Amino acid sequence: MSNELEAFIEYISVIKALSRKSVDAYTCDLKQIELALNKPLISLDSKTLFNLLSEYKNKRTLNRKLSSVNAFFDFCYKNQFVDEKKKVKFSKIPKLLPKFLSYQQIQNALSQVDRSSVLGLRDYAMIIFLYATGARISECLALRREDIEGEWLHIRHAKGEKERIVPIAFVAKTAVDAYMNELKKTKEYVWSNYKGEKLSRISAYKITQKYLGVSPHVLRHSYATALIAGGADLRVVQELLGHSSLLTTQIYTHIQKQDLKETLEVCHPMAKEHLWVE
Template identity: 40%
Template sequence: MRPGDVVKLWLNHLAVERGRSANTLRNYRRDAQRYVDWLAQSGRRDLGEVTSLDLEAYVADLRRGYGDCAPLAASSAARALTVARGLHRFAVAEGLLTADVAAAVHPPRAGEKLPDTLSIDEVAALLDSCPADTPTQLRDKALLELLYASGARVSEALALNLDDVTGDEGVITVTGKGGKQRLVPVGAAARAALDVYLVRGRPALANGTSHALFLNKRGGALSRQSAWMVIKDAAERARLGKDISPHTLRHSFATHLLEGGADVRTVQELLGHSSVTTTQIYTHVTAENLREVWASAHPRSR
């Protein structure tokens, strides 16, 4: 039976017998039509010709994008697969198909895609692009150096007070989610940028009312939006050719540590993750890097 005809029967079943809302039916119709169009492009004219491999290829195309269809997020691709599975399940229940080939096809898992990171050279270009003449430039330089040196979330960096960075040499106190504090070491470059900012930059911005480390031109705490602009401007000066965010430096921090041989649980502690499972997303990159090195260097890799 033609996929489009099955879709009409299914949607009518959902409306009349299951009482689905107009909004739900509209969403199902859109996703079902996308599936029907994809099957037509793949040469599948009858729903009985579809295999589980076709469904897996459909999900893969949804994730990467195809034709005029832009790539979908894992959650959107999973919803589209749910519609396709519902269609096949209905066809089997109505005796239109003998086997449900979609039942064993699993949706993509959200969060499997690793966040974008910068290479070590790209981070160096970003940090080296910062001028350091005016008080705000000294602040911006210190902020960028600190974000990469500590792996702190931008919200954590902006919440830092003077007391958090003036304690033990080379260690700052970061307050994470749930008010949980952690000690994070920072390197010489970040420490030097902070020292210059504290001596020459912050006093010129301060009005005596805020204890925040990073101040705006009015003497108040720097906002998240302003921090985003600091990084965007630095990326443009460095001509990185990619759209980055404050979190990009956090992801780069974790990836570079693991590539350098750091233990995943140490990185977990530095990032302030409550579970090592969250940190392990970064190990996919290091594993891929190891595979690439092995493939290029091992005499029996080909």
């Protein structure tokens, strides 16, 4: 690994305080390119880069690697490792609207959960918790008892190590309390498996798949969608979700646009084409 790349990895680990997962992703992408290049990454030019990455047919994978390269170039320029700032353009990909579930769909799924066992109480509480707080699954799995403070949830292990405090609905807190009260002994983490060990991401995925047929992240999308549909300000939703940029939150404005379209179709006379007389 070149000196510049080592410095960049230290920067995003210590100064930027990115999550271990993000640091590993940057490291893997950049080391892979540098090894293929067989010389310091700082000497990379656009033509060589695209020749190296031409094997990636998936545009999302390609853009992730380009993002890593651009972040590295930006770091090198700001630290005067290079005289000119390089930036590689991303590949265009179609924008996909986030998948989400309605409140009724979630209620229907919850009615199927057997709460006569501790694991049933856990599954029920976790689904409600994810939908009521909009927490990322990593934030959910890192939850400790002391992180729920009355009507507030203290998310201490957020993406990029950015802590935030969000309100937690009474029904969600009640469900979590009911589950924790049935545990035979106090655990460090709220969510645990049948062995009493910290619940894994795979196990959490299996829970939401079993009852809802989706990944845990869809519940985060459903939370945001419900807020926007209810008239919440976009910046408030940004704060609740812990997004560093408002641009990330704006993917949920499709709900507002759909509401506007439906309102026009119902209320505006020109939308009712069969009534129009020329």
